[in-house]
Amino acid sequence: MVGTLAAVQWGDGSSEHAVDGSSVLLGTRTNSDGGELEAGRSSVEPATTGSSASDDERVVLAPEGVAALPLVETHAVSGVIVDHVSGEPVPGAKISIVAGIPREFRPTELKKEQRDGGTDAAGRFRIIWPSTVEPRITVTADGYVEMLRPTISVDSEVELRLLPAASIEVVAGGAFSVGEAGGLVALVELRLGILGQRRPRLAHFSAKGSALFENLAPGEYFVSADAPRTGVAFQRVSVDSGEVRVVTLELPLAVRLYGRVLEMDRDVGIAGVEVRVHPFFQGVWQNVERLREERVFTDETGHYEFPFVHPGTTIAELRTPWGDRGRRTLELAGSIGAVEYDIRMKAAAEISGVVRDVRGRPVAGALVSVNESSSSFHWNEPNRHPILREALRRVETDSGGVFRIEAFPASSKVNLVAAWRADGVYDGMTGPQAISAVTQVRPVAGTTVDDVELVLEPTCSISGTVEDEEGDPVGNAEVELFSEQSRSRLAWARSRSSATGEFVVEGLLPGPYLVVCSHVDYSSEPARMSLTAGIQAELAFTMQRRSRIRVVVLDETGNALTFAYVTAEPVGGSSTDTPRNPSARTDGYGRATILGLEAGVWRVFANAKGHERSKGDLEVEVPGDAELEIVLKSKPVEELATVVGTATTQDGGVPRRLRFADRRGGSLEVEGGRFRLTGVAPGRTEFVLRAEDCVPYRTEAVQLYPGGEYDLGAIELAPASRVHVEVLGPDGERLQGASARLIPLPVVEGGTGDRRRLSASEQNRGRFRFVDVPRASWALRVDAEGYRTHRERITVAELDERFTVTMRAD
Numbered sequence: 001m002v003g004t005l006a007a008v009q010w011g012d013g014s015s016e017h018a019v020d021g022s023s024v025l026l027g028t029r030t031n032s033d034g035g036e037l038e039a040g041r042s043s044v045e046p047a048t049t050g051s052s053a054s055d056d057e058r059v060v061l062a063p064e065g066v067a068a069l070p071l072v073e074t075h076a077v078s079g080v081i082v083d084h085v086s087g088e089p090v091p092g093a094k095i096s097i098v099a100g101i102p103r104e105f106r107p108t109e110l111k112k113e114q115r116d117g118g119t120d121a122a123g124r125f126r127i128i129w130p131s132t133v134e135p136r137i138t139v140t141a142d143g144y145v146e147m148l149r150p151t152i153s154v155d156s157e158v159e160l161r162l163l164p165a166a167s168i169e170v171v172a173g174g175a176f177s178v179g180e181a182g183g184l185v186a187l188v189e190l191r192l193g194i195l196g197q198r199r200p201r202l203a204h205f206s207a208k209g210s211a212l213f214e215n216l217a218p219g220e221y222f223v224s225a226d227a228p229r230t231g232v233a234f235q236r237v238s239v240d241s242g243e244v245r246v247v248t249l250e251l252p253l254a255v256r257l258y259g260r261v262l263e264m265d266r267d268v269g270i271a272g273v274e275v276r277v278h279p280f281f282q283g284v285w286q287n288v289e290r291l292r293e294e295r296v297f298t299d300e301t302g303h304y305e306f307p308f309v310h311p312g313t314t315i316a317e318l319r320t321p322w323g324d325r326g327r328r329t330l331e332l333a334g335s336i337g338a339v340e341y342d343i344r345m346k347a348a349a350e351i352s353g354v355v356r357d358v359r360g361r362p363v364a365g366a367l368v369s370v371n372e373s374s375s376s377f378h379w380n381e382p383n384r385h386p387i388l389r390e391a392l393r394r395v396e397t398d399s400g401g402v403f404r405i406e407a408f409p410a411s412s413k414v415n416l417v418a419a420w421r422a423d424g425v426y427d428g429m430t431g432p433q434a435i436s437a438v439t440q441v442r443p444v445a446g447t448t449v450d451d452v453e454l455v456l457e458p459t460c461s462i463s464g465t466v467e468d469e470e471g472d473p474v475g476n477a478e479v480e481l482f483s484e485q486s487r488s489r490l491a492w493a494r495s496r497s498s499a500t501g502e503f504v505v506e507g508l509l510p511g512p513y514l515v516v517c518s519h520v521d522y523s524s525e526p527a528r529m530s531l532t533a534g535i536q537a538e539l540a541f542t543m544q545r546r547s548r549i550r551v552v553v554l555d556e557t558g559n560a561l562t563f564a565y566v567t568a569e570p571v572g573g574s575s576t577d578t579p580r581n582p583s584a585r586t587d588g589y590g591r592a593t594i595l596g597l598e599a600g601v602w603r604v605f606a607n608a609k610g611h612e613r614s615k616g617d618l619e620v621e622v623p624g625d626a627e628l629e630i631v632l633k634s635k636p637v638e639e640l641a642t643v644v645g646t647a648t649t650q651d652g653g654v655p656r657r658l659r660f661a662d663r664r665g666g667s668l669e670v671e672g673g674r675f676r677l678t679g680v681a682p683g684r685t686e687f688v689l690r691a692e693d694c695v696p697y698r699t700e701a702v703q704l705y706p707g708g709e710y711d712l713g714a715i716e717l718a719p720a721s722r723v724h725v726e727v728l729g730p731d732g733e734r735l736q737g738a739s740a741r742l743i744p745l746p747v748v749e750g751g752t753g754d755r756r757r758l759s760a761s762e763q764n765r766g767r768f769r770f771v772d773v774p775r776a777s778w779a780l781r782v783d784a785e786g787y788r789t790h791r792e793r794i795t796v797a798e799l800d801e802r803f804t805v806t807m808r809a810d
Contacts, residue, residue: 078126079158089123099135145217148560150589165215166239172209174250175230183227183293185211190220230791231310245466254308256338269302272321322348324409336679346410355418365422385492410445418454431506461506464539466497477519484512517541520595547622548810549594560590564608573600606630641704643677645712655691695720723770724802734766
């Protein structure tokens with residue numbers, strides 16, 4: 001190693017430290033264990049062999065021919081880590097501190113400094129830190145919840161308290177094959193709310209059919225699992241600090257799903273259609289459902305097949321090669337074996353036409369954009385840029401000004417706009433020199449719309465500057481233009497100022513505009529101006545600086561609260577025109593910044609799930625920036641209820657695949673027909689008990705009390721049937737487009753009991769399937785356009801009943 005060693009003394013002169021000067025002075029990342037850092041030694045040994053430097057000697061490295069760098073005083077982050085409940089020290093904890101370092105201590109290209117360490121047998125730690133900048137700290141230890149602190153003091157002793165963690169062991173049952181490892185288990189923390197959920201933790205079942213999740217924060221979790229040749233089972237689970245919870249998931253047997261994707265009006269398969277299926281969990285993060293998503297493409301006959309699909313509510317999403325999308329909800333509950341399901345979609349359409357200028361001459365090289373119409377937009381004269389920016393399809397005209405859009409999704413209404421630039425550059429669809437009015441057409445599946453004519457009109461532009469009150473340029477300010485001739489609230493065009501404060505907005509139609517300039521740190525008054533075709537107007541904005549409040553939200557243990565809601569409310573009214581009070585969400589280190597505050601006094605609140613809302617006794621006066629710290633108290637853990645009972649079939653047997661629907665969370669345990677539902681949220685509710693080949697049983701409304709146990713008693717489940725109906729036309733062929741319903745007939749005088757009308761969507765052409773049908777007498781009603789309504793009395797007595805209906809022409 002080429003270099004010069006310079007030994008220097010620091011501190012009070014009584015001790016010297018051996019340190020690699022390049023790591024300290026240049027701010028490079030250093031990874032050292034707790035022992036080395038506590039002793040004040042670098043993990044890099046001195047280069048000089050046989051050096052007599054002691055443990056307290058500090059060595060500074062400088063490249064050959066370069067003067068030694070000036071000495072920088074070394075600081076430290078130190079303290080003790082203890083158990084929040086017992087107060088005992090936590091040895092072996094892993095610590096990482098990270099922060100931005102002042103520019104004089106690091107090269108410009110380095111963004112941050114990081115040090116790692118750990119605690120000793122007494123739970124103490126000491127990590128050398130090169131500056132007085134307060135870093136953020138992450139602490140992890142086996143058996144404890146990970147701690148994230150946004151800042152930690154330098155050169156002072158701190159005490160950090162770790163909360164004992166919970167663990168959840170998931171055990172597979174039902175159709176799971178013991179001895180065959182595999183399957184996927186997902187665990188999602190629900191305490192953050194749907195918008196703040198983290199990515200799910202994933203694990204795989206062992207050969208014994210179990211998966212373990214450790215170091216969990218107390219709260220509510222959603223657990224889902226599946227395995228080869230099974231469907232998905234899921235539960236909501238609540239755990240307390242230090243609790244070990246065992247959850248048994250009964251995995252159902254998977255279903256084979258197959259069928260064809262056909263054109264809407266013809267029995268012709270559509271090739272190349274992408275078909276995706278995934279289970280549907282009510283009220284659960286969609287990314288959990290997507291973990292079980294499978295995808296196939298239809299073959300040349302339109303056939304698709306999924307060998308293993310969840311036997312419950314399943315979502316099927318389709319996309320044709322020309323971009324047409326479809327979505328179907330399949331109810332496969334109680335299905336065994338294979339299910340055939342044909343799906344019909346619209347055939348593709350075509351659109352063709354010509355682009356002309358105001359003199360009627362065809363325009364070559366014009367870009368035609370087409371998009372679907374939406375009732376939420378006013379597609380009147382000034383609002384054309386959304387079509388240009390978000391077009392489904394774009395094509396250029398040929399030398400004769402003609403365009404053709406092939407294989408376009410059939411729709412009730414689509415919008416077309418043509419734009420033209422002399423240089424032919426349409427990147428980002430900014431600044432067209434001519435643009436057409438919006439033309440709406442109605443493409444019909446399997447046909448061509450060929451009479452579209454788009455006429456180009458010249459546009460105008462606005463350029464200008466954005467400056468602050470001192471005349472300095474303001475970069476990254478957004479300039480938006482709203483047409484005052486339009487009822488739409490959408491911006492006709494927008495631009496951002498450069499680092500020199502300059503902006504340009506091109507491609508505008510003549511007329512009056514409202515110009516709004518906005519920035520997170522500044523405010524300004526809007527401007528009004530009227531534009532004439534072909535001109536370039538100029539405009540200058542002078543902006544006033546706004547204030548900001550930086551807030552850190554912690555819990556009682558000093559841990560950062562992720563995704564807490566922080567808001568500022570004006571005291572005694574405010575001049576702001578914002579309809580809502582400014583607010584922000586905290587990041588992973590509990591930090592949030594409220595921007596855009598106007599002059600006045602603001603009261604700051606914080607709120608997080610599972611914690612009490614702050615009292616709002618923190619007031620800030622702006623203009624001026626402020627930094628606040630808010631500590632939220634944890635709410636008392638709500639005691640959960642337990643529901644027990646016994647379920648049998650009418651013949652005295654034990655129901656198969658017993659489960660609760662629409663329950664208020666909880667874990668279900670079933671043994672010999674005796675069930676126990678634990679961890680249920682208190683309150684007044686109804687339960688729906690389901691089992692295979694049984695009629696769903698709905699309980700009366702019951703009141704659940706915290707910590708109480710409610711006995712539903714003995715429940716007798718009635719046997720259910722599956723009713724298959726095939727509808728034929730007069731020629732004996734299956735009839736498409738019919739609807740079928742089962743209407744309950746009176747079983748006692750004056751009523752029909754608890755049975756309700758049952759409707760079935762068409763499974764495939766002319767075939768219907770009803771599930772969970774009570775065994776009784778029903779009226780079968782079948783309707784089809786152009787045919788007489790068919791009514792027939794049927795009796796459902798077996799597990800599978802099949803009926804054939806022949807329709808007569810009206």
